[in-house]
Structure formats: C-alpha cells, structure tokens
Amino acid sequence: xxxxxxxxVFGGAIWAVLSILVGLFGLGSFLDGVTLARFDEILRxxxxxxxxxxxxxxxxxxxxxxxIVDPAYVRPFSGNYFQIENDxxxxxxSQSLVDQLLPPLTETSAQPAFAEFIGPAxxxxxxxxxxxxxxxxxxxxxxxxxxxxxxxxDRKELRDKILVALVFIxxxxxxxxxxxxxxxxxxxxxxxxxxxxxxxxxxxxxxxxYPKEVAPLVxxxxxxxxxxxEIIGRSxxxxxxxxxxxxxxxxxxxxxxxxxxxxxxxxxxxxxAIDRLDAMLKRSLARMRxxxxxxxxxxxxxxxxxxxxxxxxxxxxxxxxxKALTTDxxxxxxxxxxxxxxxxxxxxxxxxxxxxxxHKFQLSAGLNGAGEIVVSIEDDGPGIAKxxxxxxxxxxxxxxxxxxxxxxxxxxxxxxxxxxxxxxxxGCSRMLGGLHVRVRLPVVGG
Numbered sequence: 001x002x003x004x005x006x007x008x009v010f011g012g013a014i015w016a017v018l019s020i021l022v023g024l025f026g027l028g029s030f031l032d033g034v035t036l037a038r039f040d041e042i043l044r045x046x047x048x049x050x051x052x053x054x055x056x057x058x059x060x061x062x063x064x065x066x067x068i069v070d071p072a073y074v075r076p077f078s079g080n081y082f083q084i085e086n087d088x089x090x091x092x093x094s095q096s097l098v099d100q101l102l103p104p105l106t107e108t109s110a111q112p113a114f115a116e117f118i119g120p121a122x123x124x125x126x127x128x129x130x131x132x133x134x135x136x137x138x139x140x141x142x143x144x145x146x147x148x149x150x151x152x153x154d155r156k157e158l159r160d161k162i163l164v165a166l167v168f169i170x171x172x173x174x175x176x177x178x179x180x181x182x183x184x185x186x187x188x189x190x191x192x193x194x195x196x197x198x199x200x201x202x203x204x205x206x207x208x209x210y211p212k213e214v215a216p217l218v219x220x221x222x223x224x225x226x227x228x229x230e231i232i233g234r235s236x237x238x239x240x241x242x243x244x245x246x247x248x249x250x251x252x253x254x255x256x257x258x259x260x261x262x263x264x265x266x267x268x269x270x271x272x273a274i275d276r277l278d279a280m281l282k283r284s285l286a287r288m289r290x291x292x293x294x295x296x297x298x299x300x301x302x303x304x305x306x307x308x309x310x311x312x313x314x315x316x317x318x319x320x321x322x323k324a325l326t327t328d329x330x331x332x333x334x335x336x337x338x339x340x341x342x343x344x345x346x347x348x349x350x351x352x353x354x355x356x357x358x359h360k361f362q363l364s365a366g367l368n369g370a371g372e373i374v375v376s377i378e379d380d381g382p383g384i385a386k387x388x389x390x391x392x393x394x395x396x397x398x399x400x401x402x403x404x405x406x407x408x409x410x411x412x413x414x415x416x417x418x419x420x421x422x423x424x425x426x427g428c429s430r431m432l433g434g435l436h437v438r439v440r441l442p443v444v445g446g
Contacts, residue, residue: 008177009177016173024163024166028159035155040126043114043128043145044128046070046082046144049068050084050144054134054142059138059140061089068094073095073096075096076095077121079147079150080145080146081120081144082143082144086140103117105143109130115127127143188214300334300337302334303365307363310343311329318354322359323359323360323361324361325350328362329364329365336442344413345417345439346439348410349377350377352377352410353377353379356381357379358380358381362376362431363376376438378429380432380434389427410424410426410437417439420442421442422441424437
C-alpha cells in the first residue's frame, strides 16, 4: 500500500495539474475576450478616424488619401486596410490593398458592425463596416479591417506566459505540500521511533506529548502494549507450570521403568517412548519460550561468549570419544536471538555432530553476502541423503536408529531459528564429506 506521504504528494501533484489545466482554460478564455475587446477598440478608433476624414474632405478622393497618413495603410498587404465606397465614384482604398478590394458585404448597417473574412493576403481578417449618411445627402459605405494574425500571436504569447507562471506556482505548491506533509507526519514518525525504543519497557507513552489528532492512537498503543506484556507474561507462566506438571510425573515414570529394567524386564520401547515424550515437551516449551522472547526487539546474543563456552564443552566431550572439534568464528558478532534459545540450537546441532562424526567435526560462524549471521556445523559422518533432508527437520522423524536419540534435535533447532526469522538448512560438507548444517540468523539492527 502506498505510504501517506506518497499519497499526499501524488494527490497534490494531480490536483496541481488539474488546477493548471482549469486555470489555463479559464484565464485563456478571459484573456481571449480581453484581447479581442482591445483589438475591436483599436479597430473602432481607426474606423472613426476614416469617417471623420471623409466628412471633413466631403468625399474628395485626393484629400482623403492625403489626410490618412498612417504608415500601416501604405505598406502593401500590411494587414491594415480601409475601403470607402459611394455609388457615384470608384471605391477609395488604402495603398496596402494594392490592386485588390475587400470582399463584398452581404448586408449593410447604419451602426458600426464587425465581421470576419479572408483578407487580400489570404489570412483571417476582422473588419468593421458602417453605412454613413452626411448632411449633404451623400451616403458612404466605410470599411476598416485588420489582420487577426497579430491578435493570435498576442494570445499565444499570453498563454505561454500564463503556462510558465502556473507551472512555477505548481512546483512551488508541490514543494510546499511535501514540506507540509513531512511536518504533519513528523509526530507519527516520532511515535514509531518511541515505540521501537520503549516496546520492552514498562514506561507508557504520554498522550499529551503528541498532537490531539494522534493522542487516541497513542492511548490505543498503550493499551496494546499492556495487553501484549500481559499475554507474554501469562504464556511464560503457563509454560513453566506445564513443564513442572509434566516433568515430575515423567520423572516418576522413568524411575519406575529403570527399576523394572534392572529387574530384567525389557523396557526398551517404554524408555524410548518416555525419551520421545521428554523431547517433545522440550520442543514445545522451547517454542513457547521463543514466541515470548521474539517480542523483545532489543535482545541479542554475543556469539563470542556463547560459542566459546559451547565449543569448550564439546571439545572436552569429543576428546573423551577420541574425536576432535575445530572452530573458526569471526569475532564481534551479535545475533538478534535470546541467548538460551541460541545455545539450545547450538547444543542440539553440536550434539548431533558429535554423535554422527567419525573422527572430527567443525564449528564456524561468519557473515554472508546479505549481512546475516551464518553458523555452520560440519562433520565427517555418513550425512543425510538429499531426499531425506526435509524429513530430518520434521517432528519424530528418525532416519537412523543405530544411535540413541529421539530424532527431534534438528526439528527443535529449526523451530527456534524460524521463531527469530532465521532458518536451518541441511547439505553435504565439501570439506569433511558428512552433514553440513547452516543456521542463518538476523544480526542486531538488521
């Protein structure tokens, strides 16, 4: 789902584009009207000038030509034209018309009227025409016209300037929206940071330290954290009570079975069953303990300490069986996992390596290309066939009964690793030829 910041910025950008389009259309229409009104005003002034000239010269063609001295009427096809008609004389036209006339009128008007038509240069022209009756009884048809090319150029220039201004306003608006959204979301970001730092503590959030719009969320988070601590605490107490309730009867049953076995009874299957019961109980308790510990984001295990202690213990046990344990551990690594659970994983895997190795097994730890901690245990034993590796991490799957055990060691290690977003994978050791177990765990801060 898109973040609030991107939603706000994206929405603001869309709104800005729509505003530009609407503004450009609205302002463009308004300015089109304004420029056309200004164009018509100039055209009307030119028409009035010609009417006055005709009146003052009493329609004398020579005097009219000498009286209208505007250079725009002299240059050929300049875009500015006048044409004066009377039933008694030839039309009097501006030099800019050269040897052409304006298109004939479809209708006459005693009041100034505007019309658009194609001019002598082939471009659009807007003209004003009027039929004027003077005191001497003469009637004159006076027409003045100007090319629309200049009007269109002025309109385009105005639209371009408006577009640049609106785009600039849009950019400033979007930038301001980004700053505003950042300022609005700052309390939520602070709440998230505070939540990560206080998740494991008992201190609650002060709703008054946040904006009133966020205060209800802060109160809900306080209730959620209290509820979470209560659930975790109750789960741990229930796990401890369950362990105590089952371990005591199991120990009594085990003692009774050992007594019967000492008396000569065959208790092998029964002892195997009670061993599996203990292992299953151990696995379930480890799961519950890990589920409770995962909520603690600030826990970590110093691998230097834990692996050094465990390698020392298993080196002694390996020497007693005339085997050797070698280690290769990168110093200074810390994994985001509870120490007891990490040592439970390593204990199961090292015990498995000790049990199945012929002469030696190896413990190594380092970082992979993704920045994760990888702990490896390799041995020179028979290994596990590729087709059976998935079964080895499932509950109750013993692939070889020649050695004592419950078949749950790898399953327990895999359960605990997955509880901390890690993973246990099985393969073949290229160095020793036996089983190669890799445990991938997240680093602190990863």
